[in-house]
Amino acid sequence: MAISISHLTKRFGQTDVLRGIDLGVEKGELVALLGPSGSGKTTLLKIIAGLEWPDSGRLVVDEADWLQLAAQDRRIGFVFQHYALFPHMSVRDNLAFGLTVRPRSARPAKAVIAAKVEELLHFLQISHLGDRYPAQLSGGQRQRVALGRALAIEPSILLLDEPFGALDAAIRRDLRRWLRGVHEATGSTTIFVTHDQEEAFELADRVVVMGEGQIAQIGDADAIHDHPATPFVARFMGATVELPVTMQSGRARADGLDLTVLPRRALPDGPAQVFARPEDIIPQPDPAGPWRIISRTSNGANLRLVLRHPDLGEAELDTPRRAVAADCMIADASMRLRIAFGTIFPGDRRNPAPASEPENIPQLEKTP
Ligand SMILES: Nc1ncnc2c1ncn2[C@@H]1O[C@H](COP(=O)(O)OP(=O)(O)OP(=O)(O)O)[C@@H](O)[C@H]1O
Ligand SMILES: [Mg+2]
Structure with a gap:
């Protein structure tokens, strides 16, 4: 599904956490949100998921106003950085969870759920893990199961919040390649949050660089690397x-x-x-x-x-x-x-780039 976000703002207490976000994501696209800690990445994902509400702005998905929809009506697949699988459930039961908790009228038959779970195990290359419990899995295996659980409900949109954040570099690289393959096979519209440049650029069609609640630049690796739009992006890119x-x-x-x-x-x-x-x-x-x-x-x-x-x-x-x-x-x-x-x-040292901002920076609403 296509996502259109406009003029989105969010404030917690005295802090402007999102300061006018404008972003369009096309159907089937994989977009990475890249930015330092505290830049508002998770808050933006939570608003898309319906776990948090903005103070102003619009969130339209395939022409429907999602700010009028409760979280459970949005069919979002969400994977968090430290995703707690249910420890007392096997991998199979974890994968089936999103389907078994549906209201009776919308719940598939038991055999249908079981078949879906087998299909997912195979698709995610974790068939050998079906009977294990989360404590018997490596970190990388757990994140594969977490993604499987998000995919089981056939989500309209997949939101991944630093899903590989806790894993070491070599496993992250493997999972990145694996996730790119999963994305190409499912074609789901996906937003992937990371603060790892390499991860963002290798995985995503487009990268959105966020800083202090604003979008600083949108582009591919070469454009952001060679033509940083602001001093902030330049510093962030090394x-x-x-x-x-x-x-x-x-x-x-x-x-x-x-x-x-x-x-x-x-x-x-x-x-x-x-x-x-x-x-x-x-x-x-x-x-x-x-x-x-x-x-x-x-x-x-x-x-x-x-x-x-x-x-x-x-x-x-x-x-x-x-x-x-x-x-x-x-x-x-x-x-x-x-x-x-x-x-x-x-500009001088204390105040670089005061005069002319590059044209690809969205105009931001001034908040009082
Ligand atoms: N429920 C909340 N109440 C108050 N402040 C909050 C709340 N959630 C987030 N914040 C603040 O909003 C800002 C942005 O937080 P957010 O979690 O969106 O950042 P992030 O970009 O995901 O950072 P990280 O990379 O560390 O996960 C931070 O300053 C944070 O302290
Ligand atoms: Mg976060």
Whole structure:
């Protein structure tokens, strides 16, 4: 089913948790909500599920006003981060639960439920686990069962709130691939919450980056990576080095920085900030360079250097340890820095990007 969310706001006490969310999800699409802790991801899912109500805004699903519908009438499949399966029920009974608790008139016959459960066990590749109890399952197996329980009711929409959050990286990767396959086979409209970038980009058709109750950017991996819409998205995507520069005829300049590979930007002359990832900053030994190495650590593959400039401040960067120039990367050495990739936002250090926000940011309702 297609979901259309407009101008949705939610406040808990004095806190604006959702500050005007506009989002459309197409039928059969898998969208990831990506954002730091506290950005409102779970609250948005709960509103879609009918477990929480917004203060204003609209939630329309296939032309029906869902804010008029109770949770049980929405047929949502919901998997939570720490999903408690019923510990006293076998995997089979857990899977059957959503169907067995339906009112008598809507409840399938016992044999139909049993057949459905067998089908799910097979489909989710957990047939060998049917008679086990949750305590006898690994974390990854439990989350597969949890997803099976959500799918058993043939949900109109599937909401997954960090379903793999508690599992280790290798299992997460396996489950991600498995979930993508399940999604392609069921074609259910799915919203997947995570704060893991890699997970979001690998799994989703589109990624929605949320920060402080607002949507900061919607796009695919390449667009969000290469063209962060705001300083917040840039930082969140790992461009953690922020250096003050001066714009002059569309070019960024600063003492000791080679910024010539950055494309010309239509920004007013004056102060701006360049945001770059530590690995996109290339140190170049130069006895006359204004940067000094003040710390150097190695993780084997990369050197992590911290450099200081008398006016621009500090920059932290990663450079391959085996690179030719790595021998010169010692404490107190003088350098220039080349920015191989970065994003420029207008404004001074305390207030980047005040003047022109990129056009793909939705206009937000001002809340009093
Ligand atoms: N029932 C509630 N009462 C009061 N405040 C709440 C309630 N639920 C959530 N909040 C607050 O709303 C904000 C957003 O919470 P939410 O759980 O939606 O964030 P999140 O993006 O899911 O974070 P996380 O990644 O940590 O799960 C937080 O500041 C939280 O403290
Ligand atoms: Mg949450």
